[in-house]
Amino acid sequence: MTTRRDIEILSNQGIVKVLHGAVVYKQTASTSSLSDYTLTVAENQNIDKKKEIGRYAASFIEENDVVFLDAGSTTEFLAQFLPTEYPFTVICYAINIFLAVAGHKNINVILSGGIYDRKTTILHPSNCCEILKNNRTHKAFISAGGLHSKLGVTCANQGECDMKKAAIRSTVESYLLIDSTKFYNVLACFFANPESFSHIITNSDVPEDYVQLLKEKKISTHFV
Numbered sequence: 001m002t003t004r005r006d007i008e009i010l011s012n013q014g015i016v017k018v019l020h021g022a023v024v025y026k027q028t029a030s031t032s033s034l035s036d037y038t039l040t041v042a043e044n045q046n047i048d049k050k051k052e053i054g055r056y057a058a059s060f061i062e063e064n065d066v067v068f069l070d071a072g073s074t075t076e077f078l079a080q081f082l083p084t085e086y087p088f089t090v091i092c093y094a095i096n097i098f099l100a101v102a103g104h105k106n107i108n109v110i111l112s113g114g115i116y117d118r119k120t121t122i123l124h125p126s127n128c129c130e131i132l133k134n135n136r137t138h139k140a141f142i143s144a145g146g147l148h149s150k151l152g153v154t155c156a157n158q159g160e161c162d163m164k165k166a167a168i169r170s171t172v173e174s175y176l177l178i179d180s181t182k183f184y185n186v187l188a189c190f191f192a193n194p195e196s197f198s199h200i201i202t203n204s205d206v207p208e209d210y211v212q213l214l215k216e217k218k219i220s221t222h223f224v
Helices: 002-012 047-058 073-080 095-101 158-169 208-216
Strands: 016-019 022-025 066-069 088-092 107-111 115-117 122-124 137-143 146-148 152-155 171-177 189-192 199-202 220-223
Touching: 002 016, 047 073, 047 171, 047 199, 066 073, 073 095, 073 137, 073 171, 088 095, 095 107, 122 158, 137 158, 152 158, 158 171, 158 189, 208 220
Parallel strands: 066 088, 066 137, 088 107, 137 171, 171 199, 199 220
Antiparallel strands: 016 022, 115 122, 146 152, 152 189
């Protein structure tokens, strides 16, 4: 009980993060490279926006679904709001997502193995698409670092980019989870156009020109 109280204090101070069966030290944003994406930086940005997106996205998951959960901080919030009263399967390739879902007895988890990337908590398999070639999903929830009207949907990491492409190809419905601050952003790795997604889930304060763009493209967009 003493240890649990100490952990609770550290969690409230933002020093550690408590996940199912684990306590993880949260490196501060100031110690991370500003030029590189790191999960610890992303987790402390736009928390309320990402939380609302994650909560809403979880409402689409149904009993016996097979779902893909992408790496990232927004999908981690989705993982925290997953329904637990009925069975379904999650395919993932990032440790933070795995830890968030592994403790739920009704969720069957398929975790891709590979080389561990400390900055992103991603496991990079030697053949990144093998797990998705052998498994199909009902729904794939994809994160992104940027959405640009001309240059499409992008992320920072090439290995992550390849997994996103494979996930979109291997699912019935694809959901882009992207907070409103990511519009206009362009990162190095292109992986899809907005119209490649069945649904886009974002915040209600998306720039008006992008609201019109998504409407013109007739993309099913959910503003939360």
